[in-house]
Amino acid sequence: MAKKRIGILTSGGDCPGLNATIRGVAKACFERMGEDSIEIVGIQNGYYGLINNIARDMNPMEFSGILTQGGTILGTKRQPFKMMSVIEEDNVDKVKAMKDTYKKQKLDCLLTLGGNGTHKTANLLSEEGLNVIGLPKTIDNDIFGTDVTFGFHTAVDTATDVIDKLHTTAASHSRILLVEIMGNKAGWLTLYAGIAGGADIIVIPEIPYDPQKIIEAVNRRTKSGKSFSIIAVAEGAYDINEAQLKKKERAKRRAEAGITTATSVLAAEVQKATGIEARVCVPGHMLRGGSPSAYDRILATKFGVRAASLIEKGIYGMSVAMVDGTITENKLSDIAGKTKFVTPDCQLVQTARKLGVSFGD
Numbered sequence: 630m631a632k633k634r635i636g637i638l639t640s641g642g643d644c645p646g647l648n649a650t651i652r653g654v655a656k657a658c659f660e661r662m663g664e665d666s667i668e669i670v671g672i673q674n675g676y677y678g679l680i681n682n683i684a685r686d687m688n689p690m691e692f693s694g695i696l697t698q699g700g701t702i703l704g705t706k707r708q709p710f711k712m713m714s715v716i717e718e719d720n721v722d723k724v725k726a727m728k729d730t731y732k733k734q735k736l737d738c739l740l741t742l743g744g745n746g747t748h749k750t751a752n753l754l755s756e757e758g759l760n761v762i763g764l765p766k767t768i769d770n771d772i773f774g775t776d777v778t779f780g781f782h783t784a785v786d787t788a789t790d791v792i793d794k795l796h797t798t799a800a801s802h803s804r805i806l807l808v809e810i811m812g813n814k815a816g817w818l819t820l821y822a823g824i825a826g827g828a829d830i831i832v833i834p835e836i837p838y839d840p841q842k843i844i845e846a847v848n849r850r851t852k853s854g855k856s857f858s859i860i861a862v863a864e865g866a867y868d869i870n871e872a873q874l875k876k877k878e879r880a881k882r883r884a885e886a887g888i889t890t891a892t893s894v895l896a897a898e899v900q901k902a903t904g905i906e907a908r909v910c911v912p913g914h915m916l917r918g919g920s921p922s923a924y925d926r927i928l929a930t931k932f933g934v935r936a937a938s939l940i941e942k943g944i945y946g947m948s949v950a951m952v953d954g955t956i957t958e959n960k961l962s963d964i965a966g967k968t969k970f971v972t973p974d975c976q977l978v979q980t981a982r983k984l985g986v987s988f989g990d
């Protein structure tokens with residue numbers, strides 16, 4: 630019987646759990662179909678490697694010892710979906726090049742581990758006739774059609790640890806500490822870490838904030854004898870005035886003002902109005918680093934094993950998912966191009982509100 634050749638790539642921002650997923654797929658494929666019937670081709674640096682045919686056959690030993698390893702052994706790169714079908718200065722037809730690599734590498738299928746952009750390109754390749762399976766990765770947890778993405782819970786743990794540490798210093802100095810948490814479009818990470826870390830104010834893109842409401846929330850704390858406040862701000866948060874603007878106009882105005890995120894502006898506003906010193910902490914890429922948590926190791930393993938069973942059955946054009954706690958899959962065409970946002974009236978937001986957490990609205 631001809632060997633099955635499985636291409637794997639990791640694309641977009643890295644996160645903990647990529648290696649655990651790669652391991653899960655590989656081990657389950659070897660286990661279910663036999664090591665002699667499977668060849669795994671590692672494609673380097675995401676779709677860039679697929680476009681440029683940078684790929685190599687991997688030794689089964691390479692999938693051992695990587696469960697706990699952060700980052701990705703395959704390397705990754707951002708390759709924006711909107712440019713995939715555009716021929717740029719280098720004159721390369723990227724879609725054709727990816728299909729050519731698939732053929733040259735004699736792949737039977739391609740696994741793409743990534744976030745929303747990765748899934749859009751995965752769907753495009755599926756529509757072009759390639760056998761593609763997506764695996765949902767991102768610390769942002771914003772992939773449509775899955776309860777959770779791998780990498781998210783590790784990032785929640787890391788961000789929570791940051792907030793815990795900020796608490797002791799904020800309390801000692803009677804300061805307001807604003808922590809800027811990754812998440813450009815969706816506020817899941819800020820919401821979860823904010824609640825887990827006991828932030829007093831949580832600011833997310835899905836709930837545009839009124840600086841005055843945040844100032845009032847801090848003043849309420851001061852009145853009740855609390856000398857410090859912790860404000861968790863999502864990287865992509867914006868205020869009620871910016872909410873009136875189209876995304877491009879918002880970006881333009883921020884560029885003109887020399888700011889990228891709202892956090893430092895908010896810090897200055899709150900400091901001025903309350904008279905309490907406000908400082909900003911940006912953990913940034915630390916949130917994407919480190920070893921996956923136990924939760925993410927298990928999730929990544931479950932996702933990987935599900936992908937292996939899809940390969941065994943020859944079911945393609947899918948993205949593995951968790952729906953209502955059960956591992957399943959969605960059609961790529963049903964989820965590509967959609968984002969899972971926090972709904973402002975969801976149970977978690979309501980829970981936080983009942984505790985007295987302000988969302989600045």
Ligand code: F6P
Nearest residue numbers: 642744767768769811812813917
């Ligand atoms: O997509 C995950 C993410 O970490 C976002 O939360 C963040 O906005 C973005 O990646 C940062 O990307 P980069 O590392 O390319 O700056």
